[in-house]
Amino acid sequence: MDGDDRKNPSVDVAEFLEFYLLDSREQIDRLGTGLLELEKEGQDVNLVNDLFRSAHSLKGASGTMGFLPIVALTHAAEDVLDRLRRGTMEVTPAVVDVLLEVTDRIRMMLTQVEQGQEIREEYEDLVGVMKGWSSGGSPTVRTEEGAEEAREGNFVPRDFFLEAGDRDKIKEAENKGYGIYQIDVTLVRDTLMKAVRAVVVMQRLEGIGTVLKVLPGIEEMETARDSRFWLLAVSAEPPEAIREEILGVSEVAEVALHSYPTLSVLSGEADFSQERGTESYDTYNNTPNSAPNVGVSRENVPIHTIRVDTARMDNLINMVGEMVITRTRLVQTGTDLKGHYPQEPMVSSLIETNVYLGRLMNDLQESVMRLRMVPIGTVFGRFPRLVRDLARKTKKEIELVLQGEDTELDKTVVEAIGDPLMHLIRNAVDHGLESPAERRAAGKRATGTVSLDAYHQGNHIAIVVADDGCGLPLEKIRLKAVAEGWAGTREALSEREIAQFIFRPGFSTADTVTDISGRGVGMDVVKKALNSLGGTIDIDTRDGQGTTFTIRLPLTLAIIQALLVEVGPEVYAIPLSSVLETLLVARRDMKTVGGRAMVQLRGNALPLIFLEEEFDIPKPEKPPEEVFVVVVGLGDKALGLVVDGLRGQQEIVIKSLGEVLGNLPGIAGATILGDGKVTLILDIGSLLQDVVVRR
Amino acid sequence: MAEEQLVTFRLGAEEFGMDIMRVQEIIRIPPITRVPKAPPHVEGVTNLRGNVIPIVNLRVRFGLAAAEETDLSRIIVLQVEQKVFGIRVDAVTEVLRLEAAAIEPPPPVAMGLDAQFVRGVGKVGERLLILLDLDQVVAGETKYEFSA
Structure with a gap:
């Protein structure tokens, strides 16, 4: 059996693991960017095809490696993508949400795999949601609030992953003539502590019946972007009474009750498990074939790049560094010798050789340094998702404009620049951009723009983070600076000098701490991070027109x-x-x-x-x-x-x-x-x- | 019976001991480059075969008077939690084994030294060895980071 193959010690999984992780991360990245594009473009068959292929090869590779949770997730995602491809399902923000969530989970799973841990990440809830769509028969178009699905016509019984005990309870309740309900509860958007609401709802229900299951799990609920959850409960009370009871809980926006089709689901449950059984069997059987298939199609493509472990590369660069030092010493020795033996031809020859060596070293060094250069796009790539999520959270309309993604700079700089940039973008969205209503009132386009640009400037690279929001509250900053004793009350300060105060440790004018930028990490940390890279940061702010941060960094650090x-x-x-x-x-x-x-x-x-x-x-x-x-x-x-x-x-x-x-x-x-x-x-x-x- | 292998060194009139597993090497005093704005007990940095490592002056660290450099002065290069650094001592005396039973807890006032640096006192015949808690000695350094 293939299943045994995995445990066969002669198959060295570790050897493939590295490649698997690299490849899978690439596929996940591709899926992530593709999904965002899909959301923007709508139904694009080619795009969906690409996504489907990514999901498929990820599934295949994960199957070969035996990572079943990833297989389960990608398989379900593949089904959804297939339906999107065939047009039996529509691309909605909710669908993209779930698929993005899939990429997030898999990314976390990959990290767990990399760290040699068991995959602990939950996945059944997502698989359940996606299977719900696929088995729903009709294309399940979920709106944001999920109201449509809640309507009886579109009711989809969820797979609550019932265990034998639960089924017994359902049978018992059925015999007693109790109602068995799937209760869809929608919370007010952006409810904090969703899990607490869910627990309160469950407690209320316990008074009038029995809660058998809740989806998603309580822990996930806290982190889930969705503000909905589903309960499976039995009760003797009439549906209306149950509804009233739940609506009594604060922050509950909507409650829909459906009789749970016990018989079909109980037998269907058997189907579920059977299907799952064949699925895993299927995976083992298929993947050894499908993986080479992918390989065959790739074989014809000439290889232009090779992957090199960064540690090996760093080692190379270190050695070149040592050589540069050694050459300096040689030059020094040559000069010293020349002082002692000005007429000696051998000394002149040594010096000549040193000059030539120097030229070679320069070339070698430049080539080696170029190995370390990576396009800054690798960092920019993660921001569309960030901005999208932030826009959702803050209910602002934001367009992210990326420019100069091809600008190359040193790997170390690229690695270190991500967090400061993320912080600046968060600030721009949270503090800079206004809400659509405010923007309209100010005569601006409702959609705010955050732009990110990178370009070379002499020996440096400039990265510009700009927003067209309200600008820095200079007066507020000045007052804060005076209050902190950084500036005198009457001191005449230029706008620029005032703006610089935001880089002071302990600076914050935020009236309310939001969970987006108010985490206590201030601009001083951004400045410090950039300074430690040998760079600077500059602010240009215009009241009502926006703020521009210009970062200047050296091209290379080594x-x-x-x-x-x-x-x-x-x-x-x-x-x-x-x-x-x-x-x-x-x-x-x-x-x-x-x-x-x-x-x-x-x-x-x-x-x-x-x-x-x-x-x-x-x-x-x-x-x-x-x-x-x-x-x-x-x-x-x-x-x-x-x-x-x-x-x-x-x-x-x-x-x-x-x-x-x-x-x-x-x-x-x-x-x-x-x-x-x-x-x-x-x-x-x-x-x-x-x-x-x-x- | 558990025993410890120690490198012992002299600082003024006192003799100290530290776990040999932490000692990477012992070198003569190299040229040391002063580092402005570093904590006072960090004497500077030096080149250890292409790596730049900080040198901690234990006399300053322990609040002892400064002393002239002599032929016996040495730098003990230590590795604690991936961090490599050197400590300057007046002389390295020997390497010895010490039974765990011969180690006593530090007296409340450890010979005028900040008690936090002392892990215990070891008895070797008539000699008393002050056993250093290296983690504490370094702790001061690692704390010297900006808390973000």
């Missing part, structure tokens, strides 16, 4: 060109990508304005930071008459760093300071120089941000 500077006895590295120019400035040309040293640079006042003060470096006895100023900038902000000397530029490999010392203000990381000593890399993003906030 190997960079840096300018080495001396401050007292210490050496620091400044990423060259943020260096605009270097100046030699006489001390007398520096002016102090508002407690901050400034220097005039082509008619503009350039704020200065004395690194020795910033970093508590002992000052020399006699300060030199002239100092070097390294002008650094990101976006349109600039700042001068006062240093004692410039050591020239070189390639450095960025190393993390580790957990113990991570997150130090002004320090982005460390690097190891040719002499083996550690040098710290300045975090220009956070230095700039500090100056702007402090000003």
Whole structure:
């Protein structure tokens, strides 16, 4: 039997597991995006066909691996998709909801599989819902409120997964002449603590009858997007009385009672289980055949890509990093030798070779770094779903516009940028965009727009998150800043300066904490996350027109060109990508304005930071008459760093300071120089941000 | 009978012991780069074969007076919960085995040292070893993260 095959130790499941997980996740992603498209496009046969194929291959693969819950879910989803394909069922938001829920559950199941756990995720409820549609005969068009189904004509007896004990109770009740009812209860939308309502309903029913089953399970009810649940109950009371009783519970919007077709379902129940039996049998038998079938059709397609474990790739990149360091040492040795033996031809040859090696290293490094570049679309991809769900929850109409998905940047950056972006989008939806009514009143389109754009800008990448909502409540922010003592009552602050206050830890003007953005994670965390990537964030807000957040990030994080500077006895590295120019400035040309040293640079006042003060470096006895100023900038902000000397530029490999010392203000990381000593890399993003906030 | 294998080291007049399983290696004092704005007991960072690791000064950590670096000064490189870091000690004395029975709970006032760092006191003949609770010694570092 195939079933035994699975347990056969000679079949090494682990070997295929990795591939299975990768492939399944891809299919799930494809299903997820496809479903959102389907919702937008409506009945599109090609699209449904694609979705059907994804579901099918997922089912096949999961069957081979023996993950029955996934098989059950995909099988039911496949049936629904098939009906959509044949046009016997309509695409409604409710159908898409359930199918999306299927993808969510499977994703969680895959995680459990990956972690080597048993699949604990519930799935029978969803399978039940989908089977309900498929076996309903007529296309079950569910409206949002589910009112239509509740009407007698469209009544679909649900599979309550009855056990033998329940069936006995039903038979007993039938003999006594009690009514057996399926009760559909619809709660007011967005009811909090749905499970509690369900329990209250059940308690009330216990007074006048017996509740046999409830769907979905109490725990799922809390997380379910649907605000409905179904009860199977027996009672001697007339239906109207039961209805009244349940309607007495607060937040219950609608109650529909149906006589449960006990006989047909009791026998039907036997059908159910039989069907399930054949199904699993079927799966084992089919999949070994169907999986290779998929493989055959793929065989003709030439392979353009291969999957590589990221750990292997990182290892490669690390080694290239070490080579870069070693080459720096070789160059150093060459230069030293040249000093000792200026006439020696072998030394010249060594230096020449070093130059050539350098060129090769540059190419190699660039190629390797390109391996790490991934399109930012991989992050953007998860936002349509997020925005859709948020729109549902907030009852706002939102259009998400994505641009520049092909813009490539370093894998590490892409991985780290997801959460900050998600936070910004949540904020934009929750605080930025107004409700359709408010928007209409303000003379705007009822549908709000949230846009996400990415593009290259010199050595950086810019990511823009914009909404056309109401803009930041600047006056409210100013008052909060004054209340917190961040600003004086009479202090004249520009709009931009006021907006910067939202990046302070502990900032919040939200009057009500919503479960969307009011989780206590503030903009300060977003800023910190971006700073730690060497990036900055800027706000541009217009009252009534919307808010734009512009994020600037370095393209890559691993190997960079840096300018080495001396401050007292210490050496620091400044990423060259943020260096605009270097100046030699006489001390007398520096002016102090508002407690901050400034220097005039082509008619503009350039704020200065004395690194020795910033970093508590002992000052020399006699300060030199002239100092070097390294002008650094990101976006349109600039700042001068006062240093004692410039050591020239070189390639450095960025190393993390580790957990113990991570997150130090002004320090982005460390690097190891040719002499083996550690040098710290300045975090220009956070230095700039500090100056702007402090000003 | 359970016994522990310890690396013992000297800090001023006291002798300390720590679990050998946590010790990755013992090195001479390398060039150390000071890290601005780091907690005071973090002396700086150093290059350990291509990895940047922090160096904790135990004297500062335990509130002892600073001491001159000598030929005997060493860095003990430790690995605690995936984190690698070095601690500077005045001298590494020996590696020894200690019966669990010879370990007593820390006295209320542990020789002028913050009692939280002390796991117990071990008796080796006439010598008293202060057994360090490494998790506590590191705990201060890990707490040095922004709580989001």
